[in-house]
Amino acid sequence: MYSIALDTSAGTTVAVLKDDVVLAELNYDENMTHAERIGQALSDVLSKAAIRSAQIDRVVVGMGPGPFTGLRVGLAAAKFFALGANAELVGICSLDAIALSFYEQNPEAGALLVLTDARRKEVFWAAYSGIADGLPIRVVGPSVTKEENIKDFIDVDSLERTELLVTASALGKIAFSENSTELGANYDVSPIYLREPDAVPGKGKRVSS
Amino acid sequence: MLIREATEKDLAGIMALEHECFINDAWSEEVMHSELVASHTFYVVVIEEEKIVGYAGLSKLPGSNQADIQTIATQPSVRGRGYGRELMNTLNSKAKELGATEIFLEVRADNTVAQKLYKLFGFKRIGIRKNYYQPDNVDAFVMQTTINSKEPIVLGIESSCDETGIGIVRGNQLLANVISSSMEQHAIFGGVVPEVAARAHLEALTPVLDEALNKANIALDDIDAIAVTNGPGLAGALMVGISAAKALSVATGKPIYAVNHLVGHVAADILANGEVATPTIALLVSGGHTSLLLVRDLLTDVQLLGETIDDAAGEAFDKVARVLGLPYPGGPQIDRVAKEGNPTAIRFPRGLSLPKDMAEHRYDFSFSGLKTAVARHVEVLEDKGEEVNLPDVAASFREAVVDVLVTKAINACKEHDVPRLLLGGGVTANARLREIAAKRCAEEGIELRIPPFDLCTDNGAMIAVLGAQLIMSGALPSKLDFGANSTLQVTKVQS
Numbered sequence: 001m002y003s004i005a006l007d008t009s010a011g012t013t014v015a016v017l018k019d020d021v022v023l024a025e026l027n028y029d030e031n032m033t034h035a036e037r038i039g040q041a042l043s044d045v046l047s048k049a050a051i052r053s054a055q056i057d058r059v060v061v062g063m064g065p066g067p068f069t070g071l072r073v074g075l076a077a078a079k080f081f082a083l084g085a086n087a088e089l090v091g092i093c094s095l096d097a098i099a100l101s102f103y104e105q106n107p108e109a110g111a112l113l114v115l116t117d118a119r120r121k122e123v124f125w126a127a128y129s130g131i132a133d134g135l136p137i138r139v140v141g142p143s144v145t146k147e148e149n150i151k152d153f154i155d156v157d158s159l160e161r162t163e164l165l166v167t168a169s170a171l172g173k174i175a176f177s178e179n180s181t182e183l184g185a186n187y188d189v190s191p192i193y194l195r196e197p198d199a200v201p202g203k204g205k206r207v208s209s
Numbered sequence: 210m211l212i213r214e215a216t217e218k219d220l221a222g223i224m225a226l227e228h229e230c231f232i233n234d235a236w237s238e239e240v241m242h243s244e245l246v247a248s249h250t251f252y253v254v255v256i257e258e259e260k261i262v263g264y265a266g267l268s269k270l271p272g273s274n275q276a277d278i279q280t281i282a283t284q285p286s287v288r289g290r291g292y293g294r295e296l297m298n299t300l301n302s303k304a305k306e307l308g309a310t311e312i313f314l315e316v317r318a319d320n321t322v323a324q325k326l327y328k329l330f331g332f333k334r335i336g337i338r339k340n341y342y343q344p345d346n347v348d349a350f351v352m353q354t355t356i357n358s359k360e361p362i363v364l365g366i367e368s369s370c371d372e373t374g375i376g377i378v379r380g381n382q383l384l385a386n387v388i389s390s391s392m393e394q395h396a397i398f399g400g401v402v403p404e405v406a407a408r409a410h411l412e413a414l415t416p417v418l419d420e421a422l423n424k425a426n427i428a429l430d431d432i433d434a435i436a437v438t439n440g441p442g443l444a445g446a447l448m449v450g451i452s453a454a455k456a457l458s459v460a461t462g463k464p465i466y467a468v469n470h471l472v473g474h475v476a477a478d479i480l481a482n483g484e485v486a487t488p489t490i491a492l493l494v495s496g497g498h499t500s501l502l503l504v505r506d507l508l509t510d511v512q513l514l515g516e517t518i519d520d521a522a523g524e525a526f527d528k529v530a531r532v533l534g535l536p537y538p539g540g541p542q543i544d545r546v547a548k549e550g551n552p553t554a555i556r557f558p559r560g561l562s563l564p565k566d567m568a569e570h571r572y573d574f575s576f577s578g579l580k581t582a583v584a585r586h587v588e589v590l591e592d593k594g595e596e597v598n599l600p601d602v603a604a605s606f607r608e609a610v611v612d613v614l615v616t617k618a619i620n621a622c623k624e625h626d627v628p629r630l631l632l633g634g635g636v637t638a639n640a641r642l643r644e645i646a647a648k649r650c651a652e653e654g655i656e657l658r659i660p661p662f663d664l665c666t667d668n669g670a671m672i673a674v675l676g677a678q679l680i681m682s683g684a685l686p687s688k689l690d691f692g693a694n695s696t697l698q699v700t701k702v703q704s
Binding site: 034056068072075081191200207 | 408429461
């Protein structure tokens, strides 16, 4: 089974996998150029993997959380790539991909706290108790709060932390593992925003004094 | 940079460049002169800072279906800016216009840069002429391409404001035009909220595409190309359509064309009337735009005469509706209430219409002062405990907006000697605008064209048909790296 995975919750990351083996991956760190990047990135990663789009069976997309405008680029692209390539579409929480990368590098590690920048002095976060059958076990989150308020939800001091970034390859691996567990893959693909649109109904104001 | 048809007067400038580019095998001045004046040839020059920095020529004999590219040259100092591509686009379009179905050219066997450019345009090597270039003893490759005369099936994606539109056309023919609007979600805010609009686009994409394909009764495989709006509009909203379109292009292998939203509104006329008769003045009025354009050629000569310097006309309707306690969107509500009112009851100001403003803003619009005047009128009466005559206020406000729009549009027609006016944008649904425009155009002998409403409001079909015009003119696809451009200039038809 060939998958193409993509995520724009932070930078732009794309990968092509055969089952859970990564054939090619491209990562761009900039967090303002998703719409410019995404088309060429998808095209380039397919070339690098020497796979044609028609061979792709599955599109895996990171659903966030992440800054909204960039996040939507990946979801919009994933939806139409899946339609165009006649592939199935699977959504994965982007923080889970960071957790997987951490546990791959630290197989003996215990509980983990994954944090990403949510702007406005807040963080997106999720806590994991460990890994089983290739899947990080998320126990709390994803959520958005001030970093100092996480302790209200979970014992922060007992958790390890990581600086790793989300990668498309990790998303692809999670989707493959989910498929082979009783969890099943997540076909309900919509962005994890965690915040309402930042708009309030305006009040009419007087123009004359 | 400007590309225009060459005349005899350009001979000296062309010859200077000819000697610079073709050191050993330049044409003589006599040969170049006869090429420039011949009736079966078409030469163009690239002008930069009033100097000729490139030229190219085409030959097409009457009655023949074959055209020949005679020469193409750009000054070494301007290479890498895409002028060669632009020249090729121009010659391609001309060859097609002259009825050619094949184009031939010769290229030096050692000029791989030029060969690469020609290959981009579909030229293939069909022969070799030994030692064709003298005195260098270099072979010529003969290359040929066939002009695609088939009417392309194009899928157009529009997401610049609060409408997710996907349309499908075959050449100039409309196959489907599906629009999903998030207007209701913006009602409580009294105006379009960009984040709300962008979220709605993402949700609407798949159902709108499915419905468009169903209506057109075609499969994605049948599509020849994808066109998408890349501006002007709300950046976050545009990005949803752009990202979806790019991914669809990569997944299906179909070429992509990034096109201008405002020029798309003009192109909508093709679907309504079979063509955009030119020259025409176009008045585009919506919740996001109020623009007056002079269109001499849809693809190569669209000029912005003026636009709003503050609120768009549709926005003014929304804001005034709120002042009057009417729901969003304001246009239809004000239209409804105004029916019973007297349009001359209150003389509201006509923005940028006084002589001092007209000097600098002849074709520009301003509606924020008008909105304030209406609000002040209402507040003064309410403070005095007097009743506000809603129908009169609505009718008088509407009259002020329509008066300025139509007056400036008709001025533009008369002052540019253009006998046509095309309306576009969602505000064309306004009954009074249609009525006054029809009346005054008839008085001035100006032909008025208003496409049906679902082609006037933001829609994907207008984007698709603009893409189809580009393809039929021989334009190359856009590169995949374009982004959303919220202030895209109207002169940039394709990005």
